[in-house]
Amino acid sequence: MSTEISPAVQQVIDQTRFDILSKTHAVDNASKREEIARTFISDTVTVPTEEMYTYATLATLGDDVYFEPSTAALEAHIAQLAGKEAALFMPSGTQSNQIALRTHLKQPPYSVVCDKRAHIFKxxxxxxxxxxNAHVVPITPANGHHLTLEEVQENVILGTDIHIAPTELVALENTLNGTIFPQDEIIKICDYAHSLGIKTHLDGARIWHVAIETGKSIRELCEPFDSVSVCFSKGLGAPIGSCLIGNKEFITRARWFRKILGGGMRQTGILAACAAYALTFNFPQLPRVHALTKKLEVGLEELGAIILSGAETCMLFYDPTPLGINFEEIGERAAALPEPLILGGSRLVVHVQTSEQAVDDFLSVIHQLAEEKKAAGWVQPANGHKTSAFKDVYVRRQVKLTK
Known part of the structure; x- marks a missing residue:
């Protein structure tokens, strides 16, 4: 058999070649890791370490549409961890949540009850x-923190009135904007929903933070729900991936919807290995993440800023206006540092690759700007940071965030 390549074919081959690695590839990656250590926009910006890369290269080489051993092992571990029968690896948390809804909801009309701030809604x-084809019933929690049983009861739609879509799913989120949903309230809501034959789903993208902060196991936190989505990127620092968890029948049907929506991937072993590495080596770093977030909160309060939503886990929201400064000024000063800080407005997110120096430098920026404003004649409102008015405004307004 001849393997001689014609000039025309060789030309096609030559045109197709592409080297994605630049001459400064290693230096660029090192610089990116330094940048990420000083980025407070989201915990999705984290990148694989060299150690995670090395571990990933040892994964199996199966095809996940048929069977991929490393991915199957990860799914089995996550299912066991959550106390459920099965799990399914997904490319993203959004797909995991959406497939959960599609799997639970069979024939319209129906509605989903959730928090107005929930990821699945916003x-x-x-x-x-x-x-x-689902109608969503979003609820604004009166306490500004989490939904209550009474609020769910008021908004669940029952009966046979043809004018309204009956509730078939209650979807909760933990954490939500970094805050922890009290487990006793979760149990009440899920027990109530189940008593009416209504399914429950948890967007537990950052459930890892809840486990670290409360000491409750992943199993205990997931137990009240029919299905749960957990993320390996948010919080844990894997490059990609989530898992949807439920009983075997649910996951079998979910796998079908994953294929329909284009989520049936092939050699996912390297992604599963990154997730396993993150569970083993990055999950234990979350206490440090929470401590740094608390340091930000305490520092901002001492400077006189208003804390809109406190540092329960890995993020907080603040208002610098009592200091006479705004987010644009803060962003410009932070970007002008010899080692810039990357900020995104009122939300500050700390992650496993955030450096303590970045936290110190951020607080220094706020301090310097505040001192400049004082020197220019700004007078801070008396006890401004102790009032609830700003928090009330925060609860009412629609804060645009990138999750």
């Missing part, structure tokens, strides 16, 4: 309507 491009 940040998944209207996926509940697009993918599941």
């Amino acid at each position: 940040y998944e491009a209207g996926g509940a309507a697009f993918n599941s």
